[in-house]
Amino acid sequence: MSALLEVSGVSKAFGGVRAVDDASLSVEEGSITALIGPNGAGKSTLFNCISGFLRPDRGQIALAGRRIERLPPHAIVHAGLARTFQTARALTRLTVLDNVRLAAPSHPGECLRNLIARRGAVRRREAQVTEEAFRLLRLVRLEDYADALAGTLSGGQRKLLDLARILIASPRLILLDEPMAGVNPALREELLAHVLDLRATRGITFLVIEHDLAFVMRASDHVFVMAEGRVLTEGTPEEVRRDERVIDAYLGTDV
Amino acid sequence: MTVLSSGEFWAFVGVMAGIYTLFTLGLQIQFGLAGLLNFGQVAFMAVGAYTMAILVVKQGWSMWLAAPLGVAAAALAGLLVGLPALRLRGDYFAIVTIAFSEIVRWVATNEDGLTGGSQGTINLRGEGVAAQYNSQWERFQGWLGEQLGIRSKDVVMLLVVWSVALLLTWLAGRLARTPWGRVLRGIREDEDAVSSLGKPVFRYRLQALVLGAALAGLAGLFYAWQFSFFSPDDFQPLITFFGWMILILGGVGRMWAVPVGALLFGFLFAATRFFDFPPFSYLDSADRAYVRLLVIGLLIIGLVLVRPQGLLGRRQEMVLE
Incomplete structure (x- = not known):
């Protein structure tokens, strides 16, 4: 396996706030990679940098070896990367x-x-x-x-619609921003099954921000943990779960 | 009340409604399809009318050449405003458009050498010589009237304006249902979502703005032909808001709502002219003119209360989030 997405040294500040601070991570082709961390850790900002909605102040982002950090969002989609948003963005009318x-x-x-x-x-x-x-x-x-x-449509159905919608462009990598948030348990199972199935049948790679640890443990191969704009640690779900620093970051104790 | 039974008067009301249909069709493409808040539509109308008049009077061009150039100039103005301003988000774009429309009007007022200044097109050749851009159009009108066996020039104008207006309404309706129109409607709902689906949002919004501006330019041509004379005063910001009223009356997002809204608005506007019965007759004519606008405003508020979606709009679309 090789890295499909390579993020190296990305920083993004808003005024004095360093939302993302020298963050690096890589997503293996064919993997389901989770990105976790407490609120305000910079996960969504990093997603916005990767998908072109924000331009990073520093650092590089490469998709299958091709630099994308200066491309506009629509060009990044054409390069094979699709994303969903934290709240489903159905075009309502x-x-x-x-x-x-x-x-x-x-x-x-x-x-x-x-x-x-x-x-x-x-x-x-x-x-x-x-x-x-x-x-x-x-x-x-x-x-x-x-x-x-x-x-x-209901909130959960909109998440399914978001997923169906990006699939039509046959992306290689899908960024999911909290797919489980606001979805009832039955639909959660369905969404999880879709993600696993899409990887198995179409070889789609996923990078997923998720607070639902059940999802992270069951679906992901690899986990990156962010806190205060930085990538704190990484590893298999099992390794990360036992990592003291991760527990501290979530509980807000000093590292 | 003799005017009310005069065919010519109603032909005039109809012509104005046709011109407003073209004008508002542009707003419908910009706002109803693409969600653009253009509060300066009248500027593109002015650019179209002035370009045609100036080319005919000063350059001696044929009206048939000057007219399409007027439309092209309006479209170009849309492009020039859109290139910088469409990078702004909704409300800020709206502010730029209204500022642009006032800039156009003030330039037309003060650049006497180019536009004839505040005296209007009669001064296009300078003081003392009455300039005229309309002779070719009037000849065409006369010729067409002869062909159709219609005496009244107003009725000929009515037929021409509405043929063009209905044809373009139909075309715009077809355009709205194409994949291109689908992307625009998507942008109206959520531009970030559409750009995350791989569509270059900026380019689509620019296209919508330019198309709408061209339609306003065309409305400007008919306005110029209808009155044989115009001045910067004809392009007050109020005209843009008349267009918005028509849009809301008819229904946002439906192309056929535009001619319906324009006819209703034209009728309201014309009918309130004849408020010469009590209590309106207690006021002098100047006051009555204001009361008239007030009555129109109240009628529109009433209609919007009863049918917030407009005459042809879909109620369901008003309540979705």
Whole structure:
């Protein structure tokens, strides 16, 4: 196995607050890697740096050997990295089906010129995209809601929609920001099963921020622990669980 | 009340509603599709009208060449405003647009040499010579009237404006349902989510702004042709907000809501002209003009209370989070 994502020495400050401070981590191809740490540890800021929503002050980020830290978010998606957000970001006044279709890559119909010049190609791609979208909605069992507005879905269903939506672009690496937060226990099991299944069948790599330790213990191969902007330690879930510094960081005791 | 039964008067009301349809269609693409708060739409209307008039009078160009250039100039203005300003978030962008529209109006007022200044287009050749940009248009109107067997120029204008307005409304409706329109609607909902799905949000918002600006430019052309004369005073910020009222009355996000809203607004605006019965008759005409706007405002507030989604909007879309 080799590192699919390599984060080295990334820092990001907001005013005087060093939200991420010289953080380094690497995610092995085909792994489910967890990123844990107490609130305010800088996990989400690091996610935003990786996915291009924030530009790091210092440091490098490489995806499959290609530097991405200066790319805008949409270009990073094209490079093969997709993400979800802490609260699901359903496009509420679009249908569930349109939420997925919108995420399809290289659609000629999204360019004004092609709508006139390449109408045939637009129609063919749209049919293809619709079929693929239905397949993904069936996968997460939302196909009955295809024509409903996404705003009518529950919080947990929106998380499933977020997942289906990014899958249509066939990402190599998916960043999940607290997938279990605000999801009822039944749907949690379903989400966990999806993550394991997607790795097994499609070889997708995951980097997951999660507070739900049951998820971390059951799903992840490797865990990075952040506290106060730094990567405190790393290891297998079992190693990390026994690490005194991790316990201290969560309980707020001095290291 | 003789005016109310005059066909010409209603033709005029209809023409204005058609012009406002084009104007507001631009806002519908910008706000209804892409979620852009453009409070300076009138500036693009002014750029379209002035470009056409200046090219015809000063350069001696054919109106048929000057007109598309007017639309192009409005689109270009949209591009130039959008390139820096669309990097700002919603409210800040709105502030820039309203400032831009006032800048355009003040430049038109003070650059006498270019625009004829506060006296308007009659001064385009300088003081003392009455400049006219409209002769080719009037000839066309006359010719078309002959072909159709219609005497009244107002009715001819009505047909031309509404043919264009309905055609473009239909086109805009089709555009909204394409994959391109889908990306714009997504941006309206949550631009960060859409950019995390691999779409270059900035480029789409710029396209929406430019298209909407071009439509305002076209509205400016018809406005110029309808009145044969205009001045910077015709492009007050209030015009932009009339467009917004039409948008809200008709319903945000539905292209066909624009002509419906424009007709209703035109009717309200025209009907309140004839408040010459008590208690309105106790006021002098200047006061009555203000009361009229007040009544229109109250009527719109009432309509919005009853149908917050507008005449053609979907109620469900108002309550989703």
